[in-house]
Amino acid sequence: MAAADPHPIASTDADAARRAVEAVWRIESAKLIAGLARxxxxxxxxxxxxxxxxxxxxxxxxxxxxxxxxxxxxxxTAKHRAVDVLRRHTRYAAKLAEIGRDLTSRPAEDDLAATLxxxxxxxxLRLIFTTCHPVLTTExxxxxxxRLLGGLSxxxxxxxxxxxxxxxxxxxxxxKRTLTTRRVPFELPPPSELDGxxxxxxxxxxxxxxxxxxxxxxxxxxxxxLCAEGLRLGRILAGLMPDQPExxxxxxxxxxxxxxxxxxxxxAGEPVLLLDQDRRGWDRLLIRRGLAALERAQALGxxxxxxxxxAAIAACHARATTPDETDWAEIAAIYEVLARVxxxxxxxxxxxVAVGMAHxxxxxxxxxxxxxxxxALDGYxxxxxxxxxxxxxxxxxxxxxxxxxxxxxxxxxxxxxxxxLRRAASLRP
Amino acid sequence: MRYLVLLExxxxxxxxxxxxxxGIMQLGEEATKAGALLDTAGLAPSAAGVKVEVxxxxxxxxxxxxxxxxxxxxxxxxxxxxxxxxxEWTQRFIRLHHDLWEGWExxxxxxxxxxPEDFGG
Numbered sequence: 051m052a053a054a055d056p057h058p059i060a061s062t063d064a065d066a067a068r069r070a071v072e073a074v075w076r077i078e079s080a081k082l083i084a085g086l087a088r089x090x091x092x093x094x095x096x097x098x099x100x101x102x103x104x105x106x107x108x109x110x111x112x113x114x115x116x117x118x119x120x121x122x123x124x125x126x127t128a129k130h131r132a133v134d135v136l137r138r139h140t141r142y143a144a145k146l147a148e149i150g151r152d153l154t155s156r157p158a159e160d161d162l163a164a165t166l167x168x169x170x171x172x173x174x175l176r177l178i179f180t181t182c183h184p185v186l187t188t189e190x191x192x193x194x195x196x197r198l199l200g201g202l203s204x205x206x207x208x209x210x211x212x213x214x215x216x217x218x219x220x221x222x223x224x225x226k227r228t229l230t231t232r233r234v235p236f237e238l239p240p241p242s243e244l245d246g247x248x249x250x251x252x253x254x255x256x257x258x259x260x261x262x263x264x265x266x267x268x269x270x271x272x273x274x275x276l277c278a279e280g281l282r283l284g285r286i287l288a289g290l291m292p293d294q295p296e297x298x299x300x301x302x303x304x305x306x307x308x309x310x311x312x313x314x315x316x317x318a319g320e321p322v323l324l325l326d327q328d329r330r331g332w333d334r335l336l337i338r339r340g341l342a343a344l345e346r347a348q349a350l351g352x353x354x355x356x357x358x359x360x361a362a363i364a365a366c367h368a369r370a371t372t373p374d375e376t377d378w379a380e381i382a383a384i385y386e387v388l389a390r391v392x393x394x395x396x397x398x399x400x401x402x403v404a405v406g407m408a409h410x411x412x413x414x415x416x417x418x419x420x421x422x423x424x425x426a427l428d429g430y431x432x433x434x435x436x437x438x439x440x441x442x443x444x445x446x447x448x449x450x451x452x453x454x455x456x457x458x459x460x461x462x463x464x465x466x467x468x469x470x471l472r473r474a475a476s477l478r479p
Numbered sequence: 480m481r482y483l484v485l486l487e488x489x490x491x492x493x494x495x496x497x498x499x500x501x502g503i504m505q506l507g508e509e510a511t512k513a514g515a516l517l518d519t520a521g522l523a524p525s526a527a528g529v530k531v532e533v534x535x536x537x538x539x540x541x542x543x544x545x546x547x548x549x550x551x552x553x554x555x556x557x558x559x560x561x562x563x564x565x566x567e568w569t570q571r572f573i574r575l576h577h578d579l580w581e582g583w584e585x586x587x588x589x590x591x592x593x594x595p596e597d598f599g600g
Contacts, residue, residue, distance in 0.1 A: 073563030077513060118574070120567075171512075278558065285514035311595050335517060335556075 067112035074120040075104055079201040080286075082124055084173035087236050089132050093180055094226035097198060099135065103128035174199075175290050176236050178283075181225075182251040185232045190225035191254045192261075197222055199286075200258075200279050210276045211261065248291075252300050252357065255283045259304050263311075281308055288343070298347035299358030305340030306364040309333040321465045325373045337368045356392035359384055378408035395424040396432075403436055411443035431460035435470060442477060451477040481517070481592035482557045482565035487549040488576070488585025499579040506575060510557070510568055519555040549585065556592075565589050 079100060087096035103124045117123040181194040193211070196202045204222065208215040228234075239247040259280025284301040291297045313331035316322050344365050347358045354362070363384050370376040385401035398421055406414020418437050427433045438453030454474035458467045510516035525543035532539055555572070559565045569587050576583045 069561065069563045070567065073561055073567045076560060076564055077515070077567060275560070278560070282514035282558070286512060289512035289514075339517070 064112045067116070068108060070116055071104070071107050071111050074107075074116075074124065076201045078121045078124055079104075080174060080177065080199045081121075081170050082128055083198050084177040085125065085170060086128055086132055087177060087180070088169065088173050089129075090135065091236050093177070093198065093229055093236065095135070096132075097226075099128045099131045100124075102131050171290055172238070174286070176238055178251055178287065178290075179239055179247055180229065180234060180236060182247075182254045183229065183234050184247070184250055185228055185234060186225050188254070188257070190221050190228070191250070192257055193218055193221045194225045195254050195283070196258065196279065199283060202279070210279075248294065248296070251287065252296060255280050255287065256300060256304070256357070258283065259307075263307060277304075277308055277311065280304060293350065295347040295350040295352055296355040296357050298343045298350070299355055299361050302340045302343035302347060302361035303357050303364055305336045305343060306361060306368050309336035309340060309368065319465065320468060321463075323469070324367060325376075329371060332368070340368065341365055354387070354391070356388060359388040359391060363388075376407070378404055382408045395421055395426045396430075399427065399433060399436055402440075406440050406443070411440045415440040415444065429460055431457040431466065431470070433457075434460070435473075438473065442473075447477050447479065480559060480561075480594050480596055482559060482562070483590045483592055484555040484557065484565065484569050484572075485588045485590065486552040486554070486572075486585060487588075488552050488583060489549050490552070490585075491580065491582040496579055499575060502575045502579060503572070506571055515557050515559055515564070515568060517556045517558050519553065521553045522551050525550060552585065562589070562591070 082100045082103070083093070083096045086099050087093045090096055090099070106127055107120075107124060111117070111120075178195070178199055181198050182191045186194065193207055196207045196210070197204070202210070204218050205215050208218040211218065238244075257280075258276055262276025262278070262280065281301075281304045284297070284304050288297050288301045309332050310324070310327060312333065313327040313329065314322050314324075322328075340361065344358070344361045347361065348354070363381050366377050366381050366384070382401060382404035385397060385404050389397050389401055399418065402414045402417035402421070405417055415437070418433075418440060421427055421433060424433075434453040435457040438450045438457065441447075441450035441453060451474050454470045454477065458470035458474065461467050461470065507516060507519060525545045525547075528543040528545075530541045530543065530545060532541075555568075557565050557568055559568070566589055569589050573585070573587055576585065
C-alpha cells in the first residue's frame with residue numbers, strides 16, 4: 051500500500067460520502083461477513099460486527115475522507131470488534147468454567163491474525179451454503195441470502211419481495227436464531243450432502259431471479275432489481291464452483307432470460323410474449339455470456355441437469371434471429387430429456403407447446419389433454435392458455451375462446467389477464 | 480444498471496510495470512467474480528486505428544494515429560447497483576495506476592449505459 055493519506059472524495063457533500071460508503075459496503079459486505087463468520091462461528095454475530103464497522107465508516111468517512119483501501123479498512127475495523135467480542139466471550143467462558151459449566155469451543159484468538167483474506171472464497175461458499183441451509187424455510191433462505199450475500203437492507207428486501215419491512219426483519223431474525231439453536235456449523239457440507247445442499251443454493255438463487263423476472267401478483271410485471279441480484283449471485287457462485295456444470299447451467303439460463311428483459315414489455319408496460327418480441331431489443335452481450343456459460347456447462351460433461359437443459363432450450367430461442375428460425379424439434383427433444391430428469395406437469399405442458407410447434411397442433415393438444423386432471427396445474431392459467439392456443443390453431447374457435455376466458459379468470463397478473471382477454475376477444479365469431 | 484468506463488491516459492515511455500499488470504489482472508478477476516465486470520479489454524494505440532467522421536458535410540476516413548493529447552487505453556463494462564459502485568471499482572483501477580506507475584496521468588470516464596431502468600415500466 052502506498053501513501054496512507056485518505057483520498058478526498060470528489061464531492062464534499064456528506065450525502066455523496068454516505069453513498070460512497072454504501073457502495074463499498076455493497077461490494078465488500080458478503081466477504082466481510084463471511085470472513086467474520088469463520089472467526090466467530092456465528093453468522094448473526096458476524097453480520098452485527100460487520101454492521102458495526104459500517105456504522106463507524108458512516109461516521110468517519112464523510113468528515114475524514116474515504117481511506118485508501120476502504121475494503122481493508124472495513125475488514126480490520128470489524129476484525130478488531132471480533133477480537134473484542136471473543137475476548138469478552140473468553141472471560142465469560144472462563145467464569146463459566148469456574149462454576150463448572152460446559153464450554154462451547156471457540157477458535158483461539160491467536161489464530162485470528164492471519165485468517166481473513168486467503169480463505170475468502172471458501173468463506174463465501176460457507177456463507178452461501180449457510181444462508182441456503184435446509185433447516186431454514188425457503189422464504190427465510192431467500193431473505194437471508196439477499197441480506198448477507200446481496201448486501202441489501204431490510205427495507206430494500208421488503209420492497210423487492212412486496213412484503214412489509216417488519217415481516218422481513220422477523221424472517222431474518224428468526225433465520226439467524228434457527229441457525230444458532232440448530233447449531234448449524236459454518237462449514238462446507240460433507241461430501242455425502244453436497245449435491246442436495248448445492249441444489250438448495252441454486253434453487254434460492256433462481257427463486258430470487260424469478261421473483262424479479264415475473265412477479266406473480268400485483269400490477270408490476272417486473273421487479274428487475276431482483277433479476278440483477280439473482281444473476282449477480284449466480285455469477286459469484288460460478289466463480290466459487292467453476293467445476294460444477296449445473297452452476298454454469300443456471301447462470302446460462304439466467305443470462306439468456308435476462309437478455310429479453312427490455313423486449314418482454316411493451317410501451318404501455320404490457321407483457322410481450324416470447325414469439326412476439328422484437329428480437330432487436332434482446333441484449334446481445336447477455337446472450338453471448340449465456341451461450342458461453344452453457345458451453346462451459348456442457349464441456350464439463352456428465353448428465354445434463356435441469357438448469358443446463360432449460361438453458362439449452364433458452365439458447366435455441368436466443369440463436370433464432372426470427373421466430374420462424376426457431377428449432378422447435380430440438381426444443382421438443384430437450385423437453386423430452388428434461389421431463390425425464392426433472393418430471394413436472396409444467397415441463398409436460400411446455401413440451402406440449404414445443405411439440406405443437408414442431409409437429410402440429412393436434413400432436414400438441416394430445417399431450418395437453420392428460421394434464422387436465424393434474425392437481426399441480428389446478429388454477430395454473432398457462433394450462434387453459436396453451437390449450438386455447440392449440441384449439442385456435444385447429445380452428446376450434448368456441449372452445450379456444452372459452453379456454454382463454456378461463457385463463458384470464460385464473461391469473462393474478464393484471465398484464466397477463468389483458469393478454470388472455472384480448473386473445474379471447476379476437477376469437478369471437 | 481450498466482456503466483461503461485473509458486480510460487484515457489498519457490503514459491510514460493516503455494511498457495507498463497509488471498506489478499501494475501498483475502494488479503490489474505487481480506482486480507479484474509475480483510470484479511468478475513463479484514459479478515460486476517461484464518467485459519473489458521485493452522485498446523491498441525491509435526496508430527492501428529481509423530477515424531471515420533463527417534467534416535464539412537463530407538464523410539472522411541483517416542488512418543491513425545490521432546493527434547490527441549491522450550490515448551484511449553481500455554474499456555470496461557460493469558453491471559452494478561448504483562453509480563457509486565461503478566465509481567468505486569473505477570477508483571480502485573485508477574489508484575493502481577497512480578500507485579504503481581510513476582509519471583502516469585490519465586482519466587476514466589464512467590458513463591451510464593441506458594437500461595430498462597431508464598424507460599420506466
